[in-house]
Amino acid sequence: xxxxxxxxxxxxxxxxxxxxxxxxxxxxxxxxxxxxxxxxxxxxxxxxxxxxxxxxxxxxxxxxxxxxxxxxxxxxxxxxxxxxxxxxxxxxxxxxxxxxxxxxxxxxxxxxxxxxxxxxxxxxxxxxxxxxxxxxxxxxxxxxxxxxxxxxxxxxxxxxxxxxxxxxxxxxxxxxxxxxxxxxxxxxxxxxxxxxxxxxxxxxxxxxxxxxxxxxxxxxxxxxxxxxxxxxxxxxxxxxxxxxxxxxxxxxxxxxxxxxxxxxxxxxxxxxxxxxxxxxxxxxxxxxxxxxxxxxxxxxxxxxxxxxxxxxxxxxxxxxxxxxxxxxxxxxxxxxxxxxxxxxxxxxxxxxxxxxxxxxxxxxxxxxxxxxxxxxxxxxxxxxxxxxxxxxxxxxxxxxxxxxxxxxxxxxxxxxxxxxxxxxxxxxxxxxxxxxxxxxxxxxxxxxxxxxxxxxxxxxxxxxxxxxxxxxxxxxxxxxxxxxxxxxxxxxxxxxxxxxxxxxxxxxxxxxxxxxxxxxxxxxxxxxxxxxxxxxxxxxxxxxxxxxxxxxxxxxxxxxxxxxxxxxxxxxxxxxxxxxxxxxxxxxxxxxxxxxxxxxxxxxxxxxxxxxxxxxxxxxxxxxxxxxxxxxxx
Amino acid sequence: xxxxxxxxxxxxxxxxxxxxxxxxxxxxxxxxxxxxxxxxxxxxxxxxxxxxxxxxxxxxxxxxxxxxxxxxxxxxxxxxxxxxxxxxxxxxxxxxx
Numbered sequence: 001x002x003x004x005x006x007x008x009x010x011x012x013x014x015x016x017x018x019x020x021x022x023x024x025x026x027x028x029x030x031x032x033x034x035x036x037x038x039x040x041x042x043x044x045x046x047x048x049x050x051x052x053x054x055x056x057x058x059x060x061x062x063x064x065x066x067x068x069x070x071x072x073x074x075x076x077x078x079x080x081x082x083x084x085x086x087x088x089x090x091x092x093x094x095x096x097x098x099x100x101x102x103x104x105x106x107x108x109x110x111x112x113x114x115x116x117x118x119x120x121x122x123x124x125x126x127x128x129x130x131x132x133x134x135x136x137x138x139x140x141x142x143x144x145x146x147x148x149x150x151x152x153x154x155x156x157x158x159x160x161x162x163x164x165x166x167x168x169x170x171x172x173x174x175x176x177x178x179x180x181x182x183x184x185x186x187x188x189x190x191x192x193x194x195x196x197x198x199x200x201x202x203x204x205x206x207x208x209x210x211x212x213x214x215x216x217x218x219x220x221x222x223x224x225x226x227x228x229x230x231x232x233x234x235x236x237x238x239x240x241x242x243x244x245x246x247x248x249x250x251x252x253x254x255x256x257x258x259x260x261x262x263x264x265x266x267x268x269x270x271x272x273x274x275x276x277x278x279x280x281x282x283x284x285x286x287x288x289x290x291x292x293x294x295x296x297x298x299x300x301x302x303x304x305x306x307x308x309x310x311x312x313x314x315x316x317x318x319x320x321x322x323x324x325x326x327x328x329x330x331x332x333x334x335x336x337x338x339x340x341x342x343x344x345x346x347x348x349x350x351x352x353x354x355x356x357x358x359x360x361x362x363x364x365x366x367x368x369x370x371x372x373x374x375x376x377x378x379x380x381x382x383x384x385x386x387x388x389x390x391x392x393x394x395x396x397x398x399x400x401x402x403x404x405x406x407x408x409x410x411x412x413x414x415x416x417x418x419x420x421x422x423x424x425x426x427x428x429x430x431x432x433x434x435x436x437x438x439x440x441x442x443x444x445x446x447x448x449x450x451x452x453x454x455x456x457x458x459x460x461x462x463x464x465x466x467x468x469x470x471x472x473x474x475x476x477x478x479x480x481x482x483x484x485x486x487x488x489x490x491x492x493x494x495x496x497x498x499x500x501x502x503x504x505x506x507x508x509x510x511x512x513x514x515x516x517x518x519x520x521x522x523x524x525x526x527x528x529x530x531x532x533x534x535x536x537x538x539x540x541x542x543x544x545x546x547x548x549x550x551x552x553x554x555x556x557x558x559x560x561x562x563x564x565x566x567x568x569x570x571x572x573x574x575x576x577x578x579x580x581x582x583x584x585x586x587x588x589x590x591x592x593x594x595x596x597x598x599x600x601x602x603x604x605x606x607x608x609x610x611x612x613x614x615x616x617x618x619x620x621x622x623x624x625x626x627x628x629x630x631x632x633x634x
Numbered sequence: 635x636x637x638x639x640x641x642x643x644x645x646x647x648x649x650x651x652x653x654x655x656x657x658x659x660x661x662x663x664x665x666x667x668x669x670x671x672x673x674x675x676x677x678x679x680x681x682x683x684x685x686x687x688x689x690x691x692x693x694x695x696x697x698x699x700x701x702x703x704x705x706x707x708x709x710x711x712x713x714x715x716x717x718x719x720x721x722x723x724x725x726x727x728x729x730x731x
Binding site: 100106107 | 636638639642643645646649650651652657659661663665666702703705707712714716718719720721723725727729
């Protein structure tokens with residue numbers, strides 16, 4: 001850095017240096033306060049001042065100097081010509097060019113470059129090498145996050161004596177309210193002084209229920225009317241049906257008469273799709289399904305008795321534990337019974353006998369939940385005993401898919417309204433399982449321990465995100481599921497329908513096989529009967545009788561012996577006449593079926609009833625016992 | 635020998651989608667061209683500089699490496715440049731998809 005200019009001034013020319021010294025304090029002015037002046041002022045009370053608690057900011061304006069821009073074009077002029085060539089003269093340029101073209105280098109270069117160039121040109125003509133191949137695929141909406149769910153709210157029963165939450169229903173609009181039915185399902189063990197009340201909770205206020213519903217008997221089920229969100233239908237423990245209007249208060253608005261109601265607790269009540277929005281139907285373990293119009297609750301409009309033999313005998317009727325109705329199939333409904341059978345019925349049948357269309361059996365215990373898949377109504381989910389099963393209407397003999405046998409009883413289940421392959425189940429040990437069979441078939445995708453006591457009921461909100469589960473001590477837990485489980489994936493529907501179809505086909509093939517084997521057994525049994533009949537006409541009457549008696553007793557004794565040998569052997573019982581068949585069928589399934597069916601045909605009494613899918617109870621359990629250990633390894 | 639060159643250039647020009655062919659020397663002088671003069675001069679000048687830049691980039695990254703081909707794909711067409719020690723072969727093609 002070079003010195004440009006030097007400023008010079010002598011120190012002595014600056015001026016005198018300051019010398020500071022201490023001095024005593026001096027009083028300059030003393031003005032005492034003058035109270036007379038105060039009279040010129042009025043006290044102001046209250047004093048209001050504006051205060052603003054914000055950062056003070058200042059405003060400035062800045063403007064830069066305008067930058068002038070102009071667009072200009074440049075015209076390239078030929079350059080690079082050697083000095084002896086004048087670019088403007090055509091002759092000279094041509095001559096120069098010709099000279100270059102004669103150069104050997106030029107020739108070689110061009111030949112070589114030409115071939116490379118041709119390759120690329122041809123490539124271009126063949127395909128578009130810059131084509132976007134993965135343009136259509138949107139970014140994968142859901143990353144590989146593991147499915148998760150977290151509890152957002154817990155609603156506790158404010159009563160001292162705890163009752164179990166037996167049914168939940170979300171408010172039809174907005175889903176901000178939840179109606180919970182509380183009752184004690186232990187038979188005649190409801191503690192003294194247990195309150196009959198059920199509550200409607202507002203999720204914003206989990207400490208206190210918003211509305212209290214006061215029926216005369218505890219409610220087992222409770223449903224909001226999907227058309228009118230102020231109306232609720234409740235099924236009582238004593239078999240009556242009660243109707244509330246939340247605008248009118250907490251007392252029952254309409255109550256069905258005791259004489260015409262159910263004789264057992266109402267386990268299922270659903271609103272129907274009707275123009276008036278006032279029709280509903282209910283089912284109970286007394287074996288009846290009743291249709292009601294809430295404007296006139298004194299009598300049911302229709303009653304159907306769940307007698308599978310179609311004889312309308314109440315004594316033979318099966319008790320209903322769950323009810324299913326899908327508004328897209330308004331004439332059909334399904335009932336899940338205590339005996340483990342699902343009955344599919346048609347409401348519009350002419351005679352009452354025709355109302356029962358078909359049955360599906362496969363569960364060992366009561367079917368606590370029954371729901372059609374919202375995307376594929378032909379397939380439905382049943383939850384009962386220790387498994388959850390998925391059925392197809394086409395395959396009547398068995399379910400098309402089933403979960404393994406759990407350690408605890410399954411109490412409730414529901415499909416996800418958003419994803420066709422996802423469903424939820426609750427268990428007696430307080431666990432909520434979320435299954436996604438497109439992702440994993442043998443285990444739930446997510447298993448959560450919600451609480452220590454048993455979970456009794458489950459309800460998924462319409463957006464598929466929130467789940468409410470009710471427990472034995474009346475605690476309702478609200479869970480939120482991770483995004484992956486409540487957003488529809490792209491190939492979800494296809495994958496789910498493929499799985500359903502595949503499993504249905506498999507079951508059909510198995511069914512056909514069973515039928516064939518059964519026919520074979522029947523044929524053999526008939527053959528034996530014929531040969532016996534031929535001998536009879538040659539005897540006298542008495543001899544005929546003694547002969548018949550002897551034969552009869554022989555058959556009985558041989559059957560008894562067989563039972564003994566069967567009881568001794570634990571796994572597959574071997575029947576002498578049909579050993580050959582069993583060995584021929586190689587697969588597991590075949591063996592199992594031939595066992596069960598063979599023993600059915602050997603029995604001289606009580607062979608098959610009207611429905612081929614209903615075997616005798618003792619046979620069933622035997623079959624079940626043989627099947628259970630085999631199923632465990634599936 | 636010269637006939638070969640002619641043939642090559644003619645063949646290139648006759649390919650599907652080729653809009654123009656030109657040969658430019660190291661100084662940017664167009665030796666052979668099928669387009670009009672002003673366009674040729676423009677292409678020659680600009681592409682020459684670009685090719686030099688590309689070549690030097692490749693050499694900078696790896697001195698053992700060398701530029702063999704340069705392709706510029708634009709919305710309307712594709713410009714392909716085959717560089718040599720002294721000459722540049724430039725082809726403008728409209729790839730038909």
